[in-house]
Amino acid sequence: MKIKAAVLQAIGAQRPYQQSQPLVIEELDLDPPGDNEVLIQIKAAGLCHSDLSVIDGNRPRPVPMALGHEAAGIVKIVGSGVTDLAVGDHVVAVFVPSCGHCTPCAEGRPALCEPAAKANNQGTMFDGGHRLHRTDGTAINHHMGVSAFADHAVVSRHSLVKIDHRLPFCHAALFGCAVLTGVGAAINSAGIQAGQTVAVVGLGGVGLNSVLGALVAGASEIIAIDVDDQKLALAKELGATHTFNSGQPKAVENIKAITAGGVDCAIEMAGSEKALEFAYQITRRGGITVTGGLAHPDKKVAIQQVSLVAEERTLRGSYVGSCVPVRDVPRYVKLFQQGKLPVDRLLSGVLTLDEINDGFEKLAAGKAVRQVIEFT
Known part of the structure; x- marks a missing residue:
C-alpha cells in the first residue's frame, strides 16, 4: 500500500531545522504484514529526543530511515501467527520488541532483547528485512522497528501492547516511550x-x-x-x-x-x-x-x-525504564486514568506531519516537552 512517511535523508543536518529540512515527507510503498506482524494505522506519534539524537548524529543509524518510535494506533490487518490481537484493537507501539527466548528475555528483562537490539541498530524489522520501499525499490530503514512518523506502519506483534480504547491517542502515544x-x-x-x-x-x-x-x-x-x-x-x-x-x-x-x-x-x-x-x-x-x-x-x-x-x-x-511493557503499560494507563499519573500535562502541542521539522527545532531548542503528531 502507499503511505506518507517522514524520511531522514542524512544525519547531522544544521539547525534551524525549518531551513535545513532533515525530514522529507515521502510517498512510500509499505509491504503487507508477514508472519507475527501487524499493520496498524498510526493515530498519534510523539517527538522524542531519541528521534532527535538520530537527526543530529548523537545516535548514529543507517539512512535513509523513516523515523518515529513512540506511537499509538489501530490494528488494521493481522499477519499469520497473530492470535491475540484483532482488527480494531487500539495499541501502543513499544520500540524494543521481545523475542522471549534470548538470555535477557528469559531473565524477565525484555528491554535488553538481543535480536531486537541487533535489528534496531541495523534499521531492519525483527526478521532482518524491510517493509518500506521507495517506488524505485530502494529500501528505507526502519526506526526501532516502528517508523511511526507515517500514517501506517507494519510492526512486529512483539512491539505492540493492547490498550483501553477509551484512552485518547494523543495521550496513549506517550506510554510507548516517555512514560x-x-x-x-x-x-x-x-x-x-x-x-x-x-x-x-x-x-x-x-x-x-x-x-x-x-x-x-x-x-x-x-x-x-x-x-x-x-x-x-x-x-x-x-x-x-x-x-x-x-x-x-x-x-x-x-x-x-x-x-x-x-x-x-x-x-x-x-x-x-x-x-x-x-x-x-x-x-x-x-x-x-x-x-x-x-x-x-x-x-x-x-x-x-x-x-x-x-x-x-x-x-x-x-x-x-527496565520495564516489562505488557505488564507496565496497562498499569501506568490505569494510574493515568485514576488521575495519579497526569502525563497529559506534559503535552506541549499537537502537530501535523508537515510540521515535523518545526517540531524538532522546538525540541532541540528546549521550547517543548512533548509534542505529538496526530493523523486523521
Missing part, C-alpha cells in the same frame, strides 16, 4: 521506596515522567534539576518539592545541604555526561544513581572510583 522510560526508571530501575529522597536531572518529557514516577512511588522529597527555568516551574506544578538550576554556582553544595549529604536516588535523563556526573555528585553515601539519558557513544563519564567502594554507591543504567 515507560521515565516512570519505569523511578519505579523499576531505581526501586524508589516510600519516604526516600529523589533528584531528577534533566526535565524533558522523560525526566518529567521520572518526577511523576517518584511521586507515585511515594518519595518524600523530589528535587527537580535543569537549566531551563520554565521546565523547573512545570516540575514544581507537577509535584516536585524543590527545584534547582544546575547552572547556578554551588548547586551541588546547596542540594547536599538540604538533603543531609545527598539524595537516596538521583535519576539522570539529560543525555549528557556532565549531567550524569552532577547526578552522581548529589547522591548520598550508599545511594543509587540511575541514568536513562543517551549521550553520544564517544562521551565518557569521570567519577571518583573509590567512592563506589568506600561509599557503597550504585551506578545503574536504565533502558526503557
